[in-house]
Amino acid sequence: MATPHALRPGSPAAPATPKRGAIHPLWVRITHWLNALAAIVMMLSGWRIYDASPIFPAFSFPTAITLGGWLGGALQWHFAAMWLLAVNGLVYLSLNLASGRFVRKFLPLTPRAVLRDFVAALRGKLAHEDLRVYNAVQKFAYLFVIVDLIVLVLSGLAIWKSVQFPLLRELMGGYDNARVVHFSAMSLLAAFLAVHLAMVALVPRSLLAMLRGR
Known part of the structure; x- marks a missing residue:
């Protein structure tokens, strides 16, 4: 029996399809x-x-x-x-x-990849076929918000327990500067949430995946 063309040695590989199962x-x-x-x-x-x-x-x-x-x-x-x-x-x-x-x-994540995918997103050409795979912009955004939340917690501790954590307070530049850091981190979190919700509206399958796993 003849071998199907897609499976013949040296023939181009068939296009990858998204895996099934939990995302x-x-x-x-x-x-x-x-x-x-x-x-x-x-x-x-x-x-x-x-x-x-x-x-x-x-x-x-x-x-x-x-x-x-x-x-x-x-x-x-x-x-x-x-x-x-x-x-x-x-x-x-x-x-x-x-x-x-x-x-x-x-990982991995490079500035070039982030810039490339950001430009593709602005042009509406960023694919979202497989929700298991994060593009570079998503990777950057999620890593950014993780760091931002850590800064929020640490700056909050520097404000709340300023006397108990003097080193943390000084790393923030003092009590007053810790408040500015805390406010700035909160503002960046609000901006992330706004962009994140906009992206979910554009790709509603991502919300379903986070609700039911697939």
Whole structure:
């Protein structure tokens, strides 16, 4: 029987098709949604805390988009979410590193690849056939938000326990600068969430994958 052309020696390989099965394991989905919940609660309650003592007097957040109702209530929400973010974030990072998923998903990454995929995204030519494979822009964005959340937690500790963590406070440039770092990291997190939601709207399959795993 004749060998099919696609399988003959030396013939071009057939186009790769996306693999079947789970895209995100259960532990990734659980930690992802807990991290998202904690980050959003911290951000909304943080805006109410900021309004009580603004860094920039000319700027404040509308009360309607803040959480806590008053300073004491906002602090309670903020600290509760902080512990959830810190513990769940450590679980997420530990499992990613232990399973090798961190290296598989996020590395290698080069500035050239990020620029190439960013330009392709602007032109609407960035493919999303296989949701298991992150493009360079996704890799950069996810690594960026991981670092940003770490900075948020550390700068928050420098503000909350300034006396207990003097080295951390000084690494932030002092108490007042730690507040600026914290505010800046929060602003970058808000920007990431806005872009992330826009990308989910463009590729709704990614939301389904994070909800049901495939």
